[in-house]
Amino acid sequence: xxxxxxxxxxxxxxxxxxxxxxxxxxxxxxxxxxxxxxxxxxxxxxxxxxxxxxxxxxxxxxxxxxxxxxxxxxxxxxxxxxxxxxxxxxxxxxxxxxxxxxxxxxxxxxxxxxxxxxxxxxxxxxxxxxxxxxxxxxxxxxxxxxxxxxxxxxxxxxxxxxxxxxxxxxxxxxxxxxxxxxxxxxxxxxxxxxxxxxxxxxxxxxxxxxxxxxxxxxxxxxxxxxxxxxxxxxxxxxxxxxxxxxxxxxxxxxxxxxxxxxxxxxxxxxxxxxxxxxxxxxxxxx
Numbered sequence: 001x002x003x004x005x006x007x008x009x010x011x012x013x014x015x016x017x018x019x020x021x022x023x024x025x026x027x028x029x030x031x032x033x034x035x036x037x038x039x040x041x042x043x044x045x046x047x048x049x050x051x052x053x054x055x056x057x058x059x060x061x062x063x064x065x066x067x068x069x070x071x072x073x074x075x076x077x078x079x080x081x082x083x084x085x086x087x088x089x090x091x092x093x094x095x096x097x098x099x100x101x102x103x104x105x106x107x108x109x110x111x112x113x114x115x116x117x118x119x120x121x122x123x124x125x126x127x128x129x130x131x132x133x134x135x136x137x138x139x140x141x142x143x144x145x146x147x148x149x150x151x152x153x154x155x156x157x158x159x160x161x162x163x164x165x166x167x168x169x170x171x172x173x174x175x176x177x178x179x180x181x182x183x184x185x186x187x188x189x190x191x192x193x194x195x196x197x198x199x200x201x202x203x204x205x206x207x208x209x210x211x212x213x214x215x216x217x218x219x220x221x222x223x224x225x226x227x228x229x230x231x232x233x234x235x236x237x238x239x240x241x242x243x244x245x246x247x248x249x250x251x252x253x254x255x256x257x258x259x260x261x262x263x264x265x266x267x268x269x270x271x272x273x274x275x276x277x278x279x280x281x282x283x284x285x286x
Contacts, residue, residue, distance in 0.1 A: 065209055068118035070253050072110075072166045073222040074232075079168060083110055084217045093261060095269055096214035098207050104214070109168035111209055115191035116154045117166050124148030125193050150190040216255070219262050225252035 073080040086106045087096055101107060126145050133140040140146070155163040161170065174188060192199035199205070216222070224230065232252070257263045 064120040065114065065118075065205075066212060067251060068120070069110075069114055069209075069213055069216075070222055071251060072114060072117065073217075074224060074251075074253060076166045079110065079166065080217065080222055083107060083168075083213075087214055087218050091214075091218065093265070095265060096211070096218050098211055100214065101210045105172075106168065107210065107214055109171040109174075110213060111206070112171045112174065112188045113166060113168040114209075114213075116160065116189040119150035119154055119189060119191045121191070122149075122151040124150045124190065125199070127193075127195070148190055148194055153190055219257060219266055220255035221258055223254050223256060225254045228252045 083106055086104050087100075090096075090103045091100055124147050126147055129140055129142055129144045129146060131142050153159065157163055171188060192202045192205070224232065257266075
């Protein structure tokens with residue numbers, strides 16, 4: 001497997017920055033666990049009678065992005081229908097995979113817009129100045145804590161037309177990634193920060209969200225929970241301990257399986273994920 005991650009790290013003269021092969025192997029194991037949990041979580045949604053539970057414990061930022069995605073699909077059903085149609089045209093009657101993303105450009109637009117519209121960390125991860133800085137006549141001392149206000153930047157009408165609207169088509173001709181955008185004034189979003197200390201897990205997060213978005217849309221219709229009175233302000237369901245500006249697990253949403261055939265496919269994936277999960281859980285680093 002010449003293109004596999006772990007062999008390339010082990011073959012590198014500096015082991016990719018790891019001190020030992022065991023450290024590199026541990027990182028690879030975490031990637032496998034994450035992949036198994038992605039499938040496992042999707043299948044659990046189906047087994048929970050298609051209702052999203054309120055006490056699921058998952059990676060915090062991934063959880064925020066998932067709930068924000070559900071909020072967007074609830075408020076913009078036309079986007080939901082368009083995205084699902086494009087997914088089904090490519091994958092047919094099988095679970096979408098990350099490799100399908102290249103053939104479904106609208107999903108990448110949805111992801112870009114999601115991270116702009118609802119950045120998972122509104123004020124960004126903190127940075128610390130390494131020296132005194134003078135900016136616009138203001139002195140910022142060495143050691144000062146700085147935050148990148150991702151929410152304010154993403155909702156600045158000078159940067160984004162109609163910023164409060166979830167409109168994936170704004171990125172129809174944008175084929176760059178946030179990290180690779182040379183001109184920061186034209187960057188799609190700042191969900192993962194900026195500069196030298198940008199989130200190193202960006203690519204893993206992108207793949208995880210792509211799989212989650214494609215599989216949820218392929219398998220389920222996303223609807224308001226029965227008895228919900230519209231219009232609804234999704235942000236009013238936010239707990240005080242949760243990230244400001246994002247919907248939460250209290251959002252009244254129902255996921256309804258689109259067909260018995262798709263439910264059977266999910267059940268098969270669920271059983272396969274359970275087998276992998278058990279094998280991973282039994283591993284020991286000792």
